[in-house]
Amino acid sequence: MPDLGLEVLLKGKNMMRLIGGLGIALKISLISVVVSIPLGILLGALMTWKNPITKAILRLYLEFIRIMPQMVLLFLVYFGSTRAFGWDLSGETASIIVFILWGTAEMSDLVRGALSSIPKHQYESSEALGLSKVQTYLYIIIPQTLRRLIPLSINLITRMIKTTSLILMIGVVEVLKVAQQIIEANRMASPNAAFGIYLAVFLLYFLACWPISMLAKYLEKRWK
Amino acid sequence: MKKSIVFAATLALSTLFATSAFAADGFRTLDEIKEDGTINIGVFSDKNPFGYVDENGDYQGYDVYFANRLGEDLGVDINFVSTEAANRIEYLQTGKVDVILANFTVTPERAEEVDFALPYMNVALGVISPDSNVIDSLDNWNPDDQMIVISGTTAETYLTQNYPDIPLQKYDSYATAKNALENGNGVAWANDNTEVIAFAKQNEGYTVGIPSLGSADTIAPAVTKGNDTLLDWINEEIQTLGEENFFHADYEATLLDTYGADYEDELVVEGGVTSADAEADSEAESETVADETEAESETAAETEAVAETESETAA
Numbered sequence: 001m002p003d004l005g006l007e008v009l010l011k012g013k014n015m016m017r018l019i020g021g022l023g024i025a026l027k028i029s030l031i032s033v034v035v036s037i038p039l040g041i042l043l044g045a046l047m048t049w050k051n052p053i054t055k056a057i058l059r060l061y062l063e064f065i066r067i068m069p070q071m072v073l074l075f076l077v078y079f080g081s082t083r084a085f086g087w088d089l090s091g092e093t094a095s096i097i098v099f100i101l102w103g104t105a106e107m108s109d110l111v112r113g114a115l116s117s118i119p120k121h122q123y124e125s126s127e128a129l130g131l132s133k134v135q136t137y138l139y140i141i142i143p144q145t146l147r148r149l150i151p152l153s154i155n156l157i158t159r160m161i162k163t164t165s166l167i168l169m170i171g172v173v174e175v176l177k178v179a180q181q182i183i184e185a186n187r188m189a190s191p192n193a194a195f196g197i198y199l200a201v202f203l204l205y206f207l208a209c210w211p212i213s214m215l216a217k218y219l220e221k222r223w224k
Numbered sequence: 225m226k227k228s229i230v231f232a233a234t235l236a237l238s239t240l241f242a243t244s245a246f247a248a249d250g251f252r253t254l255d256e257i258k259e260d261g262t263i264n265i266g267v268f269s270d271k272n273p274f275g276y277v278d279e280n281g282d283y284q285g286y287d288v289y290f291a292n293r294l295g296e297d298l299g300v301d302i303n304f305v306s307t308e309a310a311n312r313i314e315y316l317q318t319g320k321v322d323v324i325l326a327n328f329t330v331t332p333e334r335a336e337e338v339d340f341a342l343p344y345m346n347v348a349l350g351v352i353s354p355d356s357n358v359i360d361s362l363d364n365w366n367p368d369d370q371m372i373v374i375s376g377t378t379a380e381t382y383l384t385q386n387y388p389d390i391p392l393q394k395y396d397s398y399a400t401a402k403n404a405l406e407n408g409n410g411v412a413w414a415n416d417n418t419e420v421i422a423f424a425k426q427n428e429g430y431t432v433g434i435p436s437l438g439s440a441d442t443i444a445p446a447v448t449k450g451n452d453t454l455l456d457w458i459n460e461e462i463q464t465l466g467e468e469n470f471f472h473a474d475y476e477a478t479l480l481d482t483y484g485a486d487y488e489d490e491l492v493v494e495g496g497v498t499s500a501d502a503e504a505d506s507e508a509e510s511e512t513v514a515d516e517t518e519a520e521s522e523t524a525a526e527t528e529a530v531a532e533t534e535s536e537t538a539a
Contacts, residue, residue: 012279082318171305181277184270
């Protein structure tokens, strides 16, 4: 077996540090997910309104967040808020704000897409059956939309977990930064450690994202 | 490339923010830091042996050794902040750290953005070659011989500008350049002197024939522009520490394993006095002025290259 420098993982608290780093990445992404999914659903529903003013505002918000690279958003919120308003946000708070803004925007567009993909005859048939507007949404539209949303939102959630690798740029030491620290600290003693450490990081990300995919699979099957 | 676009956009946007808002003096004075009881120091967390984190999660290295002493003499706790090459200035300008001790090379461009204290280390270029054919001068270069460099580094820029006749063999990464030297594809390899010295120390059969080439730059602590109380205190501290040869002790504790004892005086700046300063003192005054102007213009030309190298290292 080639030398992967795996012994470095077992040195001191290295393994715990990596897992702790993953913990920070998961904490930030999961808080953001929990907040941005309901917010996104709300905004997505608003987007289907015919009101031109709400439509324009939401469109602007969505496009701004979508066009801006996440790194720029992070710098804007972390450093920009200090420059402009004198707020001293911590790196973690700034990351959570950015991830909520981003997750909400993406989620709202997914919801908008899912809602408008429900054929018009579903609404009409429901009306013909004598269901009220609330009943139509509750029993006909929302269940179908949810089913369409599951694969899309799982994709978004795993993307949010993986994008936490950017927050090292605003001083948050998450799993990838810990990995770089370990590799560099052992540059002389174990030059091959990069392979082993990145392999461990890969496994950690996989372990974090895989259960989410499995949950989605289970839900999709159950709601068939 | 993509990264640099992102940074450009960020910079433009944060400037927009900065100008649209009233200016708050974004730093803490010496008294405010003392009162708070904690100083925020920005260091590298992945640049062994200058600033890195050991297997127990503790910050270590040449910069960190100095940072610990600063905290001790100031009587405050230290909060280490992990910085990247590309965000060091931003951290100071927003006052999110009080001091940067992250292998920060002094350049005229940066000096407009932040205030540098007295230097505590030298950096220059170095040239390494096999023991069988040690290159100790770049004059009278044999045009058939090739010099190995890594693309985008200070070494490449310096040689292209100052020794256009030396044929360069360019490699994209450290690993490929290393292989090229070992296979004898070129007669010598030019890189940051800390890098080549470390290489010679680890690999038998190679000698650093030219340990210090090009404009001598220095590494210094930096504080937010205008934070004079803190700057003055650090300057006094560096001068006082010079009396006990603190930075030599620092070198012996943190850099000796990597660079060996031979280069201690080459790399360490004690008491904030560089060897260039010492030479200048002994020379006539008119000459000193001429020297300085020359040195400055040289440094300016190289700054861009230095910045490039560093952002690459960070990536």
